Amino acid sequence: MFERSKGHRWQPIADLPGELQSRGFPELDALLAVFEARRGEIEGAGALREFQARMIRSWSIETGILESLYTLSESATLTMLEQGFDAALLTHGDTNVRPEDLVAILRDHQQAAEGLFGFVRGGRPLSTSYVRELHQSLVRHQDVCDARDPRGILVHVPLLKGEWKVQPNNPGDAKTGEVWHEYCPPEQVASEMDRLIAMHARHSDVHYLVMAAWLHHRFTQIHPFQDGNGRVARALASLVSIRAHGFPVVVTRAQRDPYIRSLQQADRGDLGPLVALFERQQREAFTKALGLSYQAVEDTQNIDAILADAKRRLQSSQSEEWNGLSSHVATLTRAAIQSMESTALAINAQLGPEVKATVAQSGGSDARRFGTQVAEAAEWYGYAANVAGPRSWVMLRLEHKGASNLVVAFHHVGPVEYGVVSATAFLTLTEDVRDAAAIATSLVPVEFVCDRPFTFMASRDTKELLQSFGGWMEQALTRGLDIWRRGL
16 A cells, blocks of 8 residues: 555554544435435436446546556546456556556456445445455455565565465565554454454444544554555445445545545544545535436437426426525525625736626526536536526626636536535636627537535535535635636
């Protein structure tokens, strides 16, 4: 596994802190409840199985990249996510290992991840024997690994598949033998793993996000195998999630730095950042999954049926006032306007009269504007936006030769009755300030200015909602203005 915080001394694993044992996640639980209620129709649309298969392929690819087992280009990653693992799909420079070797490793990872679902269906309790089985499956095509000899020198040794380590595997300086981070000594691995499983069994009433983060971190503290511990840790976190009807925990290469930092903070006693990272991943997965049935309708019905369904949904949603979400939408709209107005004042003071910055928001039928961009943004982020349902937007308009529009648009995810709303942020560019009609077409360049959409439900606490939205909005403004300035 990658380098952890330097200077860490190993100590026996600690049980879950009391303050985390009762922690709840109402927004995620609400998403899970909606998903479970709609699971039948989502499965009936035929999209859920492929969505899960794609997540497994993503997990299989990213878990090895995090461990530096191989590299894989972004383009090859996208191809394999869509088409599966085949060496023929790789071209020169896509990876730093033989394509056949890469595919063999990826298929090992895939088989292990698919096995997690079978394990859950079988109702087996977690045990050290299953952890060993999991390791053996994940490293089937890996024969050697690094270890340290009695002098602390780094050496290559045969990898014991499904067997506890017999030599220390602490990261350190290969030349001097200095140890940077201590894991459990080999002679204490068996007893520590027994303690880990026993503690985990007592966590049945703990929220699955907390349980997944705790199990992942404590397992990595033990580091019971000579190699492959990171892959097993992420598999165990995924197992906890799947058992709770969640999705596999996929940590991508883009999340590597915050992932490492969260593990380092957990080493110091704070599991919060790791829990937060897992929560974000699960919320995004549920958001995408909830759009599957809506997307399937668009993909399979003829145009007349699509328009009729859209009209029905629109009429239904208007009578339900955003399905109980109107208060949250109004609150976030005010927050977005305040942020944009402060930004506009600063721009006008510093750059005016060369640049004119104004703020606008939707009203009446004007709320239908930006539908093309909303749909395009949703496709980019990987979920289905309901552009036929109620929508609204807030816009920071920047006029300088051409016109740039930094837009935050609110819309439903999937059918209105799901009660899930997202905000997306994007920057539209036109060459002529008079060309207002052009921004309603897909011909206008669009830049997406946030890592993810901001998703919420009626059950979310208003104070927490505003706090989270504030950070998301700050990112949207910062990135949007950076892109705009580069075009001046």
